[in-house]
Amino acid sequence: MHAIIKKWVQCGSAHLVRFDYCQFGTEWKKATTVLSVGNKNFHTGNSVRCDVTWKDDVSLCSKSGKPHTTLSGFIGDATKGQYKTNRACPYPVEFCTYVANFIAKPVVHFASRIKKGEIQDNVEKIAAMPVGPAVSMQAPPADHYLTHLPKHPGCKACMNCKVQRKHCRDHNKARQRKLVDVSKTDKSDVLLPHEKVSDDPKKFGDLVTSDSVFAIKRNSTNPARVNETTTLVVRDKATGWLAAYPAKRKSAEEILEAVNNFKGSETIARWYSDGAPELHSVCRKLGIRHDISDPHRSETNGLIDRTNRTLIEGARCLLFESGMPYKYWNTAVKCFADNYNFTHFDSKRGTNGHIERLGKKFG
Ligand SMILES: [Zn+2]
Numbered sequence: 273m274h275a276i277i278k279k280w281v282q283c284g285s286a287h288l289v290r291f292d293y294c295q296f297g298t299e300w301k302k303a304t305t306v307l308s309v310g311n312k313n314f315h316t317g318n319s320v321r322c323d324v325t326w327k328d329d330v331s332l333c334s335k336s337g338k339p340h341t342t343l344s345g346f347i348g349d350a351t352k353g354q355y356k357t358n359r360a361c362p363y364p365v366e367f368c369t370y371v372a373n374f375i376a377k378p379v380v381h382f383a384s385r386i387k388k389g390e391i392q393d394n395v396e397k398i399a400a401m402p403v404g405p406a407v408s409m410q411a412p413p414a415d416h417y418l419t420h421l422p423k424h425p426g427c428k429a430c431m432n433c434k435v436q437r438k439h440c441r442d443h444n445k446a447r448q449r450k451l452v453d454v455s456k457t458d459k460s461d462v463l464l465p466h467e468k469v470s471d472d473p474k475k476f477g478d479l480v481t482s483d484s485v486f487a488i489k490r491n492s493t494n495p496a497r498v499n500e501t502t503t504l505v506v507r508d509k510a511t512g513w514l515a516a517y518p519a520k521r522k523s524a525e526e527i528l529e530a531v532n533n534f535k536g537s538e539t540i541a542r543w544y545s546d547g548a549p550e551l552h553s554v555c556r557k558l559g560i561r562h563d564i565s566d567p568h569r570s571e572t573n574g575l576i577d578r579t580n581r582t583l584i585e586g587a588r589c590l591l592f593e594s595g596m597p598y599k600y601w602n603t604a605v606k607c608f609a610d611n612y613n614f615t616h617f618d619s620k621r622g623t624n625g626h627i628e629r630l631g632k633k634f635g
């Protein structure tokens with residue numbers, strides 16, 4: 273539930289009004305709920321709900337006595353929930369007229385506990401609560417389409433390709449992490465390597481983090497172009513420089529090529545990863561100190577976890593927007609990484625990866 277809506281629902285003067293579209297003139301029975309805050313004229317809605325009677329598997333409407341129309345247009349492969357289609361919208365005009373009176377002439381009624389000051393909620397607070405989305409639903413500015421950052425509610429790609437809900441927490445993993453945390457009594461052990469002040473990365477190559485993500489599922493029947501299935505995501509901590517290296521499999525040669533490519537003519541002091549053996553041997557070969565994150569504590573590699581998500585969602589948005597098929601995923605991740613370095617300005621530092629690494633603006 274959206275945070276603002278949650279606030280409204282929890283308000284002591286809020287009540288829900290359930291109604292069915294068919295009671296306001298439509299031939300289909302779509303049930304919906306309106307949240308009313310402090311408006312006592314807006315009743316609980318019993319009289320505006322359809323009291324269905326069933327006859328030979330057909331539901332008859334309590335208002336018209338006629339059978340309810342079944343709408344076509346299921347979402348996906350669903351066989352139920354046909355009223356979740358746009359065909360059932362918008363609100364019936366009769367309903368809008370009915371509600372308009374309450375809005376134009378509200379009978380404000382706040383819960384008595386609010387009046388007495390027993391609960392913190394007060395009239396001003398409710399009045400100050402924002403209604404509707406805080407961000408404009410209009411189309412985003414043109415440069416939004418380079419990285420799709422930040423997520424824009426008016427952008428179709430963002431709305432289709434990015435995580436909409438909070439992640440479900442893995443309770444088993446959480447418990448394991450807790451055990452590990454308890455066993456570590458020495459405070460310095462708990463500090464992450466890249467959090468130690470003396471090691472704070474200052475310039476490109478001081479500390480690099482990496483992780484590999486799968487571009488497509490291994491058993492997918494839709495192999496990516498030239499069979500590239502995995503992507504090494506590399507991020508420089510000091511400059512924020514981001515790079516993605518799609519590869520067929522995690523072979524040492526490909527990792528070596530990726531590390532050399534990332535490094536360029538500069539030197540890398542430390543590399544931090546989840547400890548793929550191929551990467552370890554490459555780092556040893558090139559004289560890079562390689563630190564491995566604790567597998568039971570995913571937060572020790574939090575920066576790269578966040579980067580992975582940004583990259584995957586960004587690439588997905590670019591593909592969505594271009595209309596190109598999924599097999600171009602590997603091109604999309606590389607494109608996103610470059611767009612990100614050249615155009616994404618870090619809100620804290622006010623610069624981007626290109627300026628941080630090369631000291632000038634791109635172009
Ligand atoms: Zn009905």
Ligand SMILES: [Zn+2]
Pocket residue numbers: 416417420421423424427428429430431589
């Ligand atoms: Zn977008």
